[in-house]
Amino acid sequence: xxxxxxxxxxxxxxxxxxxxxxxxxxxxxxxxxxxxxxxxxxxxxxxxxxxxxxxxxxxxxxxxxxxxxxxxxxxxxxxxxxxxxxxxxxxxxxxxxxxxxxxxxxxxxxxxxxxxxxxxxxxxxxxxxxxxxxxxxxxxxxxxxxxxxxxxxxxxxxxxxxxxxxxxxxxxxxxxxxxxxxxxxxxxxxxxxxxxxxxxxxxxxxxxxxxxxxxxxxxxxxxxxxxxxxxxxxxxxxxxxxxxxxxxxxxxxxxxxxxxxxxxxxxxxxxxxxxxxxxxxxxxxxxxxxxxxxxxxxxxxxxxxxxxxxxxxxxxxxxxxxxxxxxxxxxxxxxxxxxxxxxxxxxxxxxxxxxxxxxxxxxxxxxxxxxxxxxxxxxxxxxxxxxxxxxxxxxxxxxxxxxxxxxxxxxxxxxxxxxxxxxxxxxxxxxxxxxxxxxxxxxxxxxxxxxxxxxxxxxxxxxxxxxxxxxxxxxxxxxxxxxxxxxxxxxxxxxxxxxxxxxxxxxxxxxxxxxxxxxxxxxxxxxxxxxx
Numbered sequence: 001x002x003x004x005x006x007x008x009x010x011x012x013x014x015x016x017x018x019x020x021x022x023x024x025x026x027x028x029x030x031x032x033x034x035x036x037x038x039x040x041x042x043x044x045x046x047x048x049x050x051x052x053x054x055x056x057x058x059x060x061x062x063x064x065x066x067x068x069x070x071x072x073x074x075x076x077x078x079x080x081x082x083x084x085x086x087x088x089x090x091x092x093x094x095x096x097x098x099x100x101x102x103x104x105x106x107x108x109x110x111x112x113x114x115x116x117x118x119x120x121x122x123x124x125x126x127x128x129x130x131x132x133x134x135x136x137x138x139x140x141x142x143x144x145x146x147x148x149x150x151x152x153x154x155x156x157x158x159x160x161x162x163x164x165x166x167x168x169x170x171x172x173x174x175x176x177x178x179x180x181x182x183x184x185x186x187x188x189x190x191x192x193x194x195x196x197x198x199x200x201x202x203x204x205x206x207x208x209x210x211x212x213x214x215x216x217x218x219x220x221x222x223x224x225x226x227x228x229x230x231x232x233x234x235x236x237x238x239x240x241x242x243x244x245x246x247x248x249x250x251x252x253x254x255x256x257x258x259x260x261x262x263x264x265x266x267x268x269x270x271x272x273x274x275x276x277x278x279x280x281x282x283x284x285x286x287x288x289x290x291x292x293x294x295x296x297x298x299x300x301x302x303x304x305x306x307x308x309x310x311x312x313x314x315x316x317x318x319x320x321x322x323x324x325x326x327x328x329x330x331x332x333x334x335x336x337x338x339x340x341x342x343x344x345x346x347x348x349x350x351x352x353x354x355x356x357x358x359x360x361x362x363x364x365x366x367x368x369x370x371x372x373x374x375x376x377x378x379x380x381x382x383x384x385x386x387x388x389x390x391x392x393x394x395x396x397x398x399x400x401x402x403x404x405x406x407x408x409x410x411x412x413x414x415x416x417x418x419x420x421x422x423x424x425x426x427x428x429x430x431x432x433x434x435x436x437x438x439x440x441x442x443x444x445x446x447x448x449x450x451x452x453x454x455x456x457x458x459x460x461x462x463x464x465x466x467x468x469x470x471x472x473x474x475x476x477x478x479x480x481x482x483x484x485x486x487x488x489x490x491x492x493x494x495x496x497x498x499x500x501x502x503x504x505x506x507x508x509x510x511x512x513x514x515x516x517x518x519x520x521x522x523x524x525x526x527x528x529x530x531x532x
Contacts, residue, residue: 009194017070035134041149056303064432085128121156311510315519330357349381377501455504
């Protein structure tokens, strides 16, 4: 068992997730099997009930686990499918500890942070590694060294490092190197303090990744190495890149594959990053701009739609197009009308919860339908597409969703039968991967090229089948359904070049080197009539 622990210092949000994912990409480039885990200190059992404004998007794995958005980085960079063993919060760990105590599993003993909590963390790391069949597991510890809620996680990592030995467990510390404008210099003291803080927990980092918004001179790297006692060649500069997909290549320029192999006693292998080089070349060549309007609820925080944004942008890079996403709050469409949508080459209605902004989304959907603008709906977006069509084509003026109009008489979207008895909010939606059957001679079949696909879901509401026949007669096509035929999975319009929506979340399965077919189809259609 070999483990790489990734910790962060100075402040949060400096790129631990991208660092961990890039290290994983390098290891995978050497043909190693890699598994990733994220441990967070907050007391929520999972991020599923957290506001997107607080924590960004909720990433959903194949098995239906609601996780931190960093799991999306791992899956995209490693092109793997993670699971319930990949994401743990303090809330989830405490929940299990208390459950075991209530069952009497501790035989009347006093349950403590050490050894019971730390032992459970080590158990989760070991179990994840063993069940994945990985050669190396990368464990990211969320937050920043010095955070009170993360102390037991660092102690667990320290213990496991001792138990496994230095050749089997190493630490990578990511810290910010700030630039002081007044003196026009990069300041190393915050990094020094961060490393000393980590050392106070009994952990000496093997590698130090220095984050900065500019290139880091070698004399600064030498100064940090000397002040922290970390080998100079293991102090890795990480200047802010034009694209996060350049980071694995930047790391490999510092021969990180060779160094990690030596540190972990791995066989020396050539690191093949050809697909990353091809992607970066495509990004550099993507000069033609396509303007895509993202009409959502959480647009003042881009992290809320992180996987969706990356899926759409990388689909653009596939065609060497620069998909410029304009984040337009749906309430702005309500206030100012469709004038805010002019000049767009495509429109996307993403997922969301609650009534705010719904009418703006309906207006944007009508605008895309009547003006033949390429359109993609994701989850809520598919429900909005049904509501708009029922209102403006079938003439059902009060058509709505049961979510927004519980007592409405014309709800074309209703709560799923399996969700009616659900009372708890956390982890109770239709979550994870479900198969669906695609009808032939539809846009969906043309896009996917197969008759059965599996997509990940996260929702409670569905298109009401009672309206299906009437809407299909008017040109609203249910092009994919669940195997039992009851749930509408993908819908589209018959007389529109590209107006399609899915109840699922294709962004969770899209990869930067292998974009999702629905995103590729949207970009391809946008490029045909680009306004520039």
